[in-house]
Structure formats: C-alpha cells, structure tokens
Amino acid sequence: MAATSDWKAIGAQKKQSILDKIPPEWRLPAETLAAAHEDAEIDVTGIPRECGILTADEITITESYDATALLAKLAAGGYTSLAVTTAFCKRAAIANQLTNCLTETFFDEALERAKYLDEYLAANKKTVGPLHGLPISIKDSFNYIGQETTLGFVSFVGGKTVAKEHSALVKMLLDLGAVLYIKSNIPQTLMTADSENHVFGRTLNPHKLTLTAGGSSGGEGAVVGIRAAVLGVGTDVGGSIRVPALCCGTYGFRPSASRIPYGGQGSPGRAGSPGVLAAAGPLATSFRDVRLFMETVLGQQPWKYDHTVLHAPWRQLSSSAPKILTIGLLPIDPAFPIHPPMRRALDSAISKLKAAGHTIVPLGYVPSIAVANREIAEYYSLDPIITPFKNIEASGEPQIRSVAESPFLSKRLGKLDMDDLYTLNATRTQCMAAWHKIWTTTGIDVILGPVCETTAMPHDTFGNTPYTTLYNYLDYPSLVIPHLKADKEIDVGDGFISYKGYNAEKTHGAPTGVQVAARPQFDEELLDAAEIISEVLKA
Amino acid sequence: MAATSDWKAIGAQKKQSILDKIPPEWRLPAETLAAAHEDAEIDVTGIPRECGILTADEITITESYDATALLAKLAAGGYTSLAVTTAFCKRAAIANQLTNCLTETFFDEALERAKYLDEYLAANKKTVGPLHGLPISIKDSFNYIGQETTLGFVSFVGGKTVAKEHSALVKMLLDLGAVLYIKSNIPQTLMTADSENHVFGRTLNPHKLTLTAGGSSGGEGAVVGIRAAVLGVGTDVGGSIRVPALCCGTYGFRPSASRIPYGGQGSPGRAGSPGVLAAAGPLATSFRDVRLFMETVLGQQPWKYDHTVLHAPWRQLSSSAPKILTIGLLPIDPAFPIHPPMRRALDSAISKLKAAGHTIVPLGYVPSIAVANREIAEYYSLDPIITPFKNIEASGEPQIRSVAESPFLSKRLGKLDMDDLYTLNATRTQCMAAWHKIWTTTGIDVILGPVCETTAMPHDTFGNTPYTTLYNYLDYPSLVIPHLKADKEIDVGDGFISYKGYNAEKTHGAPTGVQVAARPQFDEELLDAAEIISEVLKA
Known part of the structure; x- marks a missing residue:
C-alpha cells in the first residue's frame, strides 16, 4: 500500500500513463487544450470535426451514422473495421483531451483486432457476428484482460486490478464481433452524479465544460455525447446510465436487473450485498441502437456467459404495427x-x-417517490464495513466533494442491522405491490416522467436523483429519450417555486430529456412503446 | 391471546370443527377409524375404494384419470363438475379420516361452484377456462376467502387469520375454472419433513401409517398419494414439495422461484426475508399433469396477478421430437x-x-452439497426475532419434536448479522458460478440424483434433506419422479455403510423416486427432458 503522502503522485502518474499513449498526431494544439477546462463555458462537441486531426472520411464515419447504420456498412464492406476503429480511436483521444472522459485506452489492440476482423470478412465472406467491426466503449468497471480496473481509487492503481478475465459482457461483445478500445471515467465510489476521482480527475460535459457529464457512467455519457463512440455500455443502480445520458444528450437505457450480463466487473463495494441490484445497459445516439444492443446481447444467450442472467430470451412482440399508447404520467x-x-x-x-x-x-x-428515494439510500448503506470508504482511505486520498456531500447515503450508513433489512424489504414489496395495482387498474402501457429534477448542473451541485432511483427501487426498465435543450430565454421559471441551485444562464445549452418506464422484465414492451414515443418527439 | 393452559383445547376444538363438517354418510366405520392410527403399519390407499362410501362411478372418477384426462372428460361433458367434485370431496373426507391430511374443508362451497360451472358449460357451450370443473387441493398456507390460514399455530386459530382475499394463485386457479375444496396439513413452522402441529395433529403416510407423509406439504402429499385430489399445490423452500411427493409416491415439482405466483399466502415467518426464495408448485399423479399445471398457470399471465412473478412466458421449445439426453449424475x-x-x-x-x-x-x-446444506440453514435462521417461534410461544403450545430437533436451523439462529449475510451471499454466488461452469463445460441437459437420503421414515426421524435443499440454494427447478418401492427383501444394504435410522422392515412398501434438476428458469428444458426420463422409467 502506498504511503498516504503518495496518493497524488500515484494518481497523476497513472493518468499521465494513459495520456502518454495518445499518438502525437492525435494530440490537440496547446491553445485548444488550454481553453478546455472545467471553468470554460464552452461547447466542445464541434472540436473533433474542426481540429484537423480527423480526415473527412473519419468525420463522416463518426458523425453520420448510428451503430445500426455503421454495422450495415461494415458487413457490406462499405467501410473496413480498421477505418472505423481508427476514426473512433482518434475521436476518443480527442474527446479525452477535451472532457477527460477515459480511464483506460487500448487503441493498438483495437486496431489489431479490427484488422483481424477485416481479414476474417474478406476470407470467409461473412461477419464474425452481428456487431462485426463496431467499436464499443465500456465503463471502467468492466474488466478487460490486461487493463486495470481501478474505478478511480488510488488504492486500486499499481497492477493489482489488472484483469485476468474479461467481464461476461465484454466476452459476449467480442464474440459478437465488436471492437473494444476504451474504458470510461467514473466517480470515486461510483455513487455520485459527478464523475470525478483522484486518479483520472473530473469528466466534463462536452456540451458545456462547466457542467457535469453526470454519473456514475459520466465518462460514457461524454464519450457518446461527443460521438467518440456511437454505442457505449454503462451500469445503473440509481441512475448511473440515465443521468449521464440526460446530461450528455444521448439515449440511455437501464434494463430490468439480470437481463444483461453484469458479472465479472470490478466493484467499489463488497460482494454479497442483499441490496438493490445494479444493471448494465447501453448509451446510444439513436433509439434503434438501444434496441440493437438489447436484441443482440439477448440473442446471444447471455445466460451461457453469466449465471446471474435471467434465462428470459428477448420476446419479439407480435404487434409491429403502429399503435395508440396509453401513457401514465408520473406525478411530480x-x-x-x-x-x-x-x-x-x-x-x-x-x-x-x-x-x-x-x-x-x-x-x-x-406511492411516495420521496420515501422510495429515502429507502433506496438505506439499501446503499447496508455494508457494515463501508467498503467503498475503505478503498478510499487505503491510499490516504480524500473523498471527492460529491461523495462527501452525497445525498445517496443514509445517516445510518454501516449501522443498519438485520431487523432493518427485513423492514426495508417488506416496505419495498408493499411499494411494488401498490405500483402493480396501478398498472393493472389503469391499463397503461408505460410511464412517462422526468429523468431528474434538473439536467446537467455546474460541477458538484447535481445532488439527488429521485426520479431515477425510483425505478431502481422498483426494478423497472427505464429509458432516457433526449428531447430539447435548456434555453435561458425560455426556461425562467414561474417566479413562485424556488429550484434548488437552478441558474438559467449556467444551464443554458444543456440537453434535456424525458424518461419512460415499465414493469420488471417488460423491457420488450417498453422499447416498443418508446420507439413510438421517440419518433413522436423527433417529429 | 389464549391463556397458555388453553392451547390443547383450542387446537382440539378447531380440529373437531373441521371433522364435524364431514357429512355422516361420508364417515368411515368406527372399526376402520380405530385401526387407522400412527402406530398402525397399514397401507390405507385401498380403503377409499373398499369402504363403500364411494359409488362405482366415484371410484372410477378418482382412480382412473389424471387431471389431463379428467379435464378432457369435463370439457366434453362426459362428467359434470358436480359429479367429479362430489367424488373428490368424498374421497378427501375419507382420506382425512385415515391420514389426517386436511386443515380446512369447504365442500359445500365447492359443490355450489361445480354446479355453477356445469350450468355455465351448458349455457355457453364452452368452458370457463382450461381447468374447468377440476377439483384442486391446496396447501394450508394459501389464502382462500372465508377460510382460516392457521398454519397449524394454535395462536393463529380464532378468526384473525380468516382470509379476506384469495392468494394470487388461488385467484388464478379459480379464473382458470378450477374448483377448490380443501386445504392440506403442514408442520408447525413449515420447516420440517413431519407434517405435525398442535391444531390438526399429524399427517400419516397413506402407504403406511407408521411413516411420515413428508413435509412441509405433507398433507398435500397424502391427499395426492391417496388420490383425494389428482392435482395439488404445495410450496418449497427446502424440499417441501419434493419430500412429500417422494414419501407419498407422486410427482412433485419445485419450479424456479418467481414463476408461479407465491403472493398473498399466510406465512409462519416474517415478511421481508433476504434469504432463499420459496416457490409454489404442483404435486400430481402423472408427469403430464405437472406440465399441465405449469403451462396453464404460465399461460394465464401470472404477472397480472402477482407482482413478484417473473415476466417470463412459458417457452414452447421447438424440438418436440424424442431426443437423446446427456444426463449429469449428481455425486453422492x-x-x-x-x-x-x-x-x-x-x-x-x-x-x-x-x-x-x-x-x-x-x-x-x-461444490460441496454438505456446505450448501449448511449455508441454507443459515439463510433459514436470519430473522433476529425468530418469528415462527414467537408464533408457537404465543399460545403456550410446545414445539413439535421435529421442530425441536430440526437440522434446518443454524446454531446461530436469530444471531446472524449483516456481515454474515454479505458472506452468505458471496459464498452462494460463488457456488452458483461454479455450478454454472459445470453446465457450460459438460453440456449436460439435466442433473439426475436422489431426492433424499431416505424415503418415508418412521415419524419424527426423517431429519435432513441435503439433496433437495441443494436446489433451493441454487434456485434450480427440480422434479421428483416416483420410481419403485422400498422392499425389505432386496434393500438390505451392503453391510459396510451405516445408514442413519434405516430399517428395511419399517420402510418396506414406501414409495421411492429420483430427482431431476436444471438451471434457474430452465423449467421448460427440464420438463422436456423429464418427460423422456419419466417415460423410460415407466417402461
């Protein structure tokens, strides 16, 4: 273990080692770098296009397609995987210099794999699988052989978290033909909406660097938001996919727990939690890529890769015709x-x-959303030895501000006993039953509501996420659909309600969105309805 | 609450009130009753046929059909539901006098419903549903409006457990057209293989009254074993469907957790347990009736009735042709x-x-079966206030012998803390992962092994059930297939191994069987394989 005085150096050295891997020709000019910092009120989403590092083709590849369209091109030989992977590696390197969105990069390995896939396609006249040649970004928590899974803990740096096995989902994506090339940044402990830690620093929102990219999959939000990937994978136990999706203007889907392989990840906490289950899911630039991800992963029989996955094949619903939805509106x-x-x-x-x-x-x-939010904080606080804090303390690093001020932890952190857990579980079951009655009596297809109280906020002020934790508490699949942007001219409020921390000027330009949700394992029905809703919102 | 001196009287009065509801013409002669007691080494399965209470038609109805065949007759008008329900009510009354297998009876209500169903069929030329007119027996734990759910606790007698709502599964079975008429006996606490309590007394094995009928769904085992029902529903958190099925010579299926509605039952324990999930499932006289139960219940969209049910429709597997199985043999x-x-x-x-x-x-x-058995005992022991014992103590009644000597409870009963629970969960996940590897590396279709160390034993000596608890620990769907009977001439052992409590003479005549199991939510694959196995064993 490092001496406590060393933590800054260890973090800085690790971060530098990642930056050092960026080839010189992919580096932004000094003045661009100097202008890109957390106090700069600028939108950097245009810089990859303008900086001169990407060729015209690479701009087209990274900006003119979603994953579905790129895969069609790749399978038809319209682009080589090498060309596509090169384009996204370059864009990811640029994105990282602007928003600090990455933890690990393995560009060389990715380019090697892309070449292999191209050769395979040429030799066999068929793809390796439905994700053939597509670069996909993954959150730092996923294990990728040979890469560290530090989770931003200084105490996890130094080789002991180098993965010897792929996470189950990583193995699946590779078997499906994908190319993995980057892992993305997260908050210390993974339990805040500000993706900051003392190894990699803070991820900035590409739409406005003064704003959070969200968390905990904030690096992933920035990556997809700036199109350094068109498909990324995050995890969500309280909003960690959906908050970054909202903040960065992407689609973000938290599937029902145990449908997408979650196994084999690094964890800031302790194995064996009896609390709320986390779920892995996609961030994407189009609705259809969310469906692509779900159908492709479920089509690969994920229960062969991960014993925790439900043996519940993706259901192709019969009614493919457009239909009139009955949409329940969540009360505020x-x-x-x-x-x-x-x-x-x-x-x-x-x-x-x-x-x-x-x-x-x-x-x-x-049932009260505030109560659900309070109850889930208790579930987050069950571990009597508060393992995430131990992982912080092990290096002497301090807590980041959003951890120190976390609204996600109970005052009884580490002090809840078995009796409390019985009560928590009984309360949760009652809440689920009450919600179940709402579905069966109203006949609604989905629930529509806000993603959060706010969209992207100035760093370290995002706070609580009651409208996302609600669906973790209920285990409801829930999707963020990007819609509109904050506008200081219009979004001035009514003068009667005080919005905690809201500042129209500061939020101006941040993406906004809505959230749709359905019952547990109604992921298929949710996506069918959300496809309709997504089309309506785009029209 | 009753004074402690009253518990015997309260129990006796409740039991008498049930016996009093048997019409005089359904009562067995005094000499038959006198001969039917727990020290009588007699097989009573023939008595319903011989006692003269059932008409020839009623003998045929109750002995010559399984549920599938009876339903076909009922739907075609070959039998009225009134005739079938009358036959099974009478046989249930006889069975109860012989084996003490029932708790609640509601014959009059059942006969009224049967009449209604007959009228419906006559008027509409169609059935109410796929279970139209079929009498189905349920374990005492299910709530049925107007009936008590005492669970054999003296402290639960006296009106406070009279159900105001049906259990979710009861509601479903009625919607599907079934007729409910009896609830069946269970052990105090539901946690032993001896279905004895101080309200209803002890259920005896119809194949030999000196032997246990198993537990906790022991009443259900006796009911189906003596054909007082051809289809019954039990629950299983450690073997409570499978042990009675074994002991009473029936099929018994514990599905994966959360596929069959479990909600709305009475419970001996406390709501909110973070332990192993119990499952409801069928006991049946034929393999195809197990399938009938699963397909019928799953076909009715049980997630509409119970929010805890997985939204996982029954999968009709494509390969209906006979196939060669690869069967993993569980080591002893x-x-x-x-x-x-x-x-x-x-x-x-x-x-x-x-x-x-x-x-x-x-x-x-x-992975060690003994360790899994030890670990699950810890899960059974989590409740810090040991609610089942409180429910015993509330009336002053003593623990029954098989509770007092229970191998299913940890020495740390009520003393496990949150730290222990994290460790238990982590160990369980590791065990599940190790088993998952066995499936994926061996390519087996199902696992074949014993149901228990023993079949039906003399009362209060059954003890532990490591080969059933294993599958609760793993959440594996698991089916008991009856096969052969104990024979004192052949089953003499090899003289080298000492079998705890085994006595060839005493066990002679008890049914035996085998158990097949599959991975979680592979219920469909399990039944397809078990159908083949069942046919082979019958041949």
Whole structure:
C-alpha cells in the first residue's frame, strides 16, 4: 500500500500513463487544450470535426451514422473495421483531451483486432457476428484482460486490478464481433452524479465544460455525447446510465436487473450485498441502437456467459404495427420540483404525444417517490464495513466533494442491522405491490416522467436523483429519450417555486430529456412503446 | 391471546370443527377409524375404494384419470363438475379420516361452484377456462376467502387469520375454472419433513401409517398419494414439495422461484426475508399433469396477478421430437449416503436410461452439497426475532419434536448479522458460478440424483434433506419422479455403510423416486427432458 503522502503522485502518474499513449498526431494544439477546462463555458462537441486531426472520411464515419447504420456498412464492406476503429480511436483521444472522459485506452489492440476482423470478412465472406467491426466503449468497471480496473481509487492503481478475465459482457461483445478500445471515467465510489476521482480527475460535459457529464457512467455519457463512440455500455443502480445520458444528450437505457450480463466487473463495494441490484445497459445516439444492443446481447444467450442472467430470451412482440399508447404520467413529488428546462421538455413531450393521438393518463396517487428515494439510500448503506470508504482511505486520498456531500447515503450508513433489512424489504414489496395495482387498474402501457429534477448542473451541485432511483427501487426498465435543450430565454421559471441551485444562464445549452418506464422484465414492451414515443418527439 | 393452559383445547376444538363438517354418510366405520392410527403399519390407499362410501362411478372418477384426462372428460361433458367434485370431496373426507391430511374443508362451497360451472358449460357451450370443473387441493398456507390460514399455530386459530382475499394463485386457479375444496396439513413452522402441529395433529403416510407423509406439504402429499385430489399445490423452500411427493409416491415439482405466483399466502415467518426464495408448485399423479399445471398457470399471465412473478412466458421449445439426453449424475456426498431403497431406485433409473440410449455423465467434482446444506440453514435462521417461534410461544403450545430437533436451523439462529449475510451471499454466488461452469463445460441437459437420503421414515426421524435443499440454494427447478418401492427383501444394504435410522422392515412398501434438476428458469428444458426420463422409467 502506498504511503498516504503518495496518493497524488500515484494518481497523476497513472493518468499521465494513459495520456502518454495518445499518438502525437492525435494530440490537440496547446491553445485548444488550454481553453478546455472545467471553468470554460464552452461547447466542445464541434472540436473533433474542426481540429484537423480527423480526415473527412473519419468525420463522416463518426458523425453520420448510428451503430445500426455503421454495422450495415461494415458487413457490406462499405467501410473496413480498421477505418472505423481508427476514426473512433482518434475521436476518443480527442474527446479525452477535451472532457477527460477515459480511464483506460487500448487503441493498438483495437486496431489489431479490427484488422483481424477485416481479414476474417474478406476470407470467409461473412461477419464474425452481428456487431462485426463496431467499436464499443465500456465503463471502467468492466474488466478487460490486461487493463486495470481501478474505478478511480488510488488504492486500486499499481497492477493489482489488472484483469485476468474479461467481464461476461465484454466476452459476449467480442464474440459478437465488436471492437473494444476504451474504458470510461467514473466517480470515486461510483455513487455520485459527478464523475470525478483522484486518479483520472473530473469528466466534463462536452456540451458545456462547466457542467457535469453526470454519473456514475459520466465518462460514457461524454464519450457518446461527443460521438467518440456511437454505442457505449454503462451500469445503473440509481441512475448511473440515465443521468449521464440526460446530461450528455444521448439515449440511455437501464434494463430490468439480470437481463444483461453484469458479472465479472470490478466493484467499489463488497460482494454479497442483499441490496438493490445494479444493471448494465447501453448509451446510444439513436433509439434503434438501444434496441440493437438489447436484441443482440439477448440473442446471444447471455445466460451461457453469466449465471446471474435471467434465462428470459428477448420476446419479439407480435404487434409491429403502429399503435395508440396509453401513457401514465408520473406525478411530480412536491419535495422534488423539476427545473424549468426539464418541465418544458416534459410538457413538450406530453403535447406532442397528445397531438399524435396518444392518451396521457395522469397517475393520481402513487406511492411516495420521496420515501422510495429515502429507502433506496438505506439499501446503499447496508455494508457494515463501508467498503467503498475503505478503498478510499487505503491510499490516504480524500473523498471527492460529491461523495462527501452525497445525498445517496443514509445517516445510518454501516449501522443498519438485520431487523432493518427485513423492514426495508417488506416496505419495498408493499411499494411494488401498490405500483402493480396501478398498472393493472389503469391499463397503461408505460410511464412517462422526468429523468431528474434538473439536467446537467455546474460541477458538484447535481445532488439527488429521485426520479431515477425510483425505478431502481422498483426494478423497472427505464429509458432516457433526449428531447430539447435548456434555453435561458425560455426556461425562467414561474417566479413562485424556488429550484434548488437552478441558474438559467449556467444551464443554458444543456440537453434535456424525458424518461419512460415499465414493469420488471417488460423491457420488450417498453422499447416498443418508446420507439413510438421517440419518433413522436423527433417529429 | 389464549391463556397458555388453553392451547390443547383450542387446537382440539378447531380440529373437531373441521371433522364435524364431514357429512355422516361420508364417515368411515368406527372399526376402520380405530385401526387407522400412527402406530398402525397399514397401507390405507385401498380403503377409499373398499369402504363403500364411494359409488362405482366415484371410484372410477378418482382412480382412473389424471387431471389431463379428467379435464378432457369435463370439457366434453362426459362428467359434470358436480359429479367429479362430489367424488373428490368424498374421497378427501375419507382420506382425512385415515391420514389426517386436511386443515380446512369447504365442500359445500365447492359443490355450489361445480354446479355453477356445469350450468355455465351448458349455457355457453364452452368452458370457463382450461381447468374447468377440476377439483384442486391446496396447501394450508394459501389464502382462500372465508377460510382460516392457521398454519397449524394454535395462536393463529380464532378468526384473525380468516382470509379476506384469495392468494394470487388461488385467484388464478379459480379464473382458470378450477374448483377448490380443501386445504392440506403442514408442520408447525413449515420447516420440517413431519407434517405435525398442535391444531390438526399429524399427517400419516397413506402407504403406511407408521411413516411420515413428508413435509412441509405433507398433507398435500397424502391427499395426492391417496388420490383425494389428482392435482395439488404445495410450496418449497427446502424440499417441501419434493419430500412429500417422494414419501407419498407422486410427482412433485419445485419450479424456479418467481414463476408461479407465491403472493398473498399466510406465512409462519416474517415478511421481508433476504434469504432463499420459496416457490409454489404442483404435486400430481402423472408427469403430464405437472406440465399441465405449469403451462396453464404460465399461460394465464401470472404477472397480472402477482407482482413478484417473473415476466417470463412459458417457452414452447421447438424440438418436440424424442431426443437423446446427456444426463449429469449428481455425486453422492459421503456425509449423506443414500439408503438402500433410494440407491436401488437411482441405479434402476440409470440402467434404464442407459439402456434407452441416453448418456449418463457422472459429474466429478461439484461444490460441496454438505456446505450448501449448511449455508441454507443459515439463510433459514436470519430473522433476529425468530418469528415462527414467537408464533408457537404465543399460545403456550410446545414445539413439535421435529421442530425441536430440526437440522434446518443454524446454531446461530436469530444471531446472524449483516456481515454474515454479505458472506452468505458471496459464498452462494460463488457456488452458483461454479455450478454454472459445470453446465457450460459438460453440456449436460439435466442433473439426475436422489431426492433424499431416505424415503418415508418412521415419524419424527426423517431429519435432513441435503439433496433437495441443494436446489433451493441454487434456485434450480427440480422434479421428483416416483420410481419403485422400498422392499425389505432386496434393500438390505451392503453391510459396510451405516445408514442413519434405516430399517428395511419399517420402510418396506414406501414409495421411492429420483430427482431431476436444471438451471434457474430452465423449467421448460427440464420438463422436456423429464418427460423422456419419466417415460423410460415407466417402461
């Protein structure tokens, strides 16, 4: 273990070793670098296109396709995987210099694999699998053989977390033909909406560097938000896919627990938690790529890779014809009023959906969202030895601000006993049963509501996420659909409600969105409905 | 609450109230009753046929059909539901007098419902549902409106457990057209293989009254074993469906957890347990009735009735053609040698399966069965206030012998803390992962092994059930297939191994069987394989 005085040096050295791997010709000019910092109120999403590092083809590859379209090109030989992988490696290197979104990079290995895939396609006249040649980004928590899984803990640096086995999902993606090339940044402990740690520093929002990229899959949000990948994989136990998706303007899907392989990841916490299950899921630039991810992974029989995956094949629902939806509208909890830009995004969605002929059913009484949010914080706080804090303390590094001020941990952190757990579980079951009654009595297809009270906030001020934790508490599959952007001219509020920390000027330009959710293992029904909703919102 | 001196009277009064509901013409002669007691080494399965209470038609109805065949008759109008329900009510009354297998009876209500169903069929020329008119027996733990769910606790008698709502599964079975008429006996606490309590007394094995009918669904085992029902529903968190099925010579299936609605039952324990999940499932007189139960319940979208049910529709597997199975053979744990009759049943099954061309793969190393058995006892022991014991103490009644001597509870009963639970969960996950590797590396279709060390034992000596708890620990769907009977002339042992409590003379005549199991949510694959195995064993 490092002496406590060493933690800064260890972190800095690790971070530098990643930056050092960027080839000189992929490096941004000094003045661009100097301008890209967490106090710079700038949108950097255009820089990859403008910086001169990418060729015209590489700009087209990274900006003009989603994963579905790129895969079609790749399979047809329209692009080689080498060309596509090169383009995304370069863009990822640029993105990292601008937003600090990456932890590990393995560009050389990725390019080697791309060459192999190209040769395979040429020799066999068929693809390795449905993800043939596509670069996919993964959150740092996934193990990739030969790479460290430090999770941003200084105490995890130094070789002991170098993966000897791929995570189950990583192995699957490779078997499906994907190319992996980067791992993305996360917050210390993975339990905040600010992806900052003392190894890699803070991930910035590509739409405005002064804002958070969200967390815990904040690096992934930035990567997909700046199109350094068109498909990324995060994990979510309280909003960790959906908050970054919201903040960075991407689609983000938390599937029902245990449908996508979660096994074989590094963890900031302790094995054996009896708490709420985390889920892995995609961040994407198009709705159809969310479906692509789910159908491709489920089509590969993930239960062969991971014993924790439900043996529940993806169900192709029979009704493919457009249909009229009955959409339950989640009431806003008075304890958590949504900020004007989020209100406008939601109102716009409601208007458009009504105009398109869908039925909006405001749900009257629902079990308290605030109580669910409080209860889930207790679940996060069960570990009596508070392992994530031990992992911080092991190097002498301090807690990051968003951990020290976390709204996600109970005051009884580490002190809850078996009696408390019985009570928590019984309360949760009652809540699930009450919600179940709402579904069966109202006949709604999905629930529409906000993603969070706010979209991207200035660093370290995001706070709580009651509208995402609700669905972790209920184990509801839930999808963020990007919709509109915060606008300081319009989103001024009504003057009556005080929105905690909201500043129209500071938030201006941040993406906004809405969230749709369904019952556990109704992922298929959710995506069918969300496809319709997504089309309506785009129209 | 009753004074402690009253518990015997309260129990006796409750039991008498049930017996009083038997119409005089359904009562057995005094000499038959006098001969039917727990020290009588007699087989009573023939008495319903011989006692003169059932008409020839009623004997045919109750003895010549399984549920599948009866349903066909009922739907075609070959029998009225009234005739069938009358036959099974009478047989249940007889069975209860012989084996003490029932808790609640509601014959009048059942006959009224049967009449309604007959009228419905006559008027509409169609059935109410796929279970139209079929009497189904349920374990006492299921709530049925208007009936008590005492679970054999004296403290639960007196009106406070009268159900105001049906259990989710009860509601489903009624919606599917079934007729419910009886609830069946269980052990105090539901945690032993001896279905005895101080309200209803002890259930006796219809094949030999000196032997246990098994537990905790022991009443259900006796009911189906004596054909007082051709289809019954039990619950299983350690073998509670499978042990009675074994002891009473029926099929018994513990599905994967959360596939059959479990919600809305009475419980001896406390809500909110973070331990192993219990499952509801069928006891049946034929293999195809097990399939009938699963397909019918899953076909009714049980997730509409119970929020805890997985949204995983029954999968109709494509390969309906006979196929050659690769069957993994579970090694016998040296700590739990199986008694000669069980050995013979297993050896016979292996020989027949080999002769039929199937491949038997002895599994070499498997994670310790003894450790799994020890670990699950810890899960059973988590509740810090030991609610089942509180429910015993509340009336002043003593523990029954098999509870007092229970091998299913940890020495740390009520003393395990959160730290222990993390460790338990982590160990369990490791065990599941190790087993997962066995499946993926060997390519086996199912696992074949013993149900228990022993078949039905003299009362209060059954003890532990490591070969059933294993599959609760792993959440493997597991089916008991009845096969052969204990024979004192053959099952004499080899003279080298001492079988705890085995006495060839005493066990003579008890049914034996084997157990097949598959991975979680592979219920469909398991039944497809078990159908083949079941046919081979019958041949």
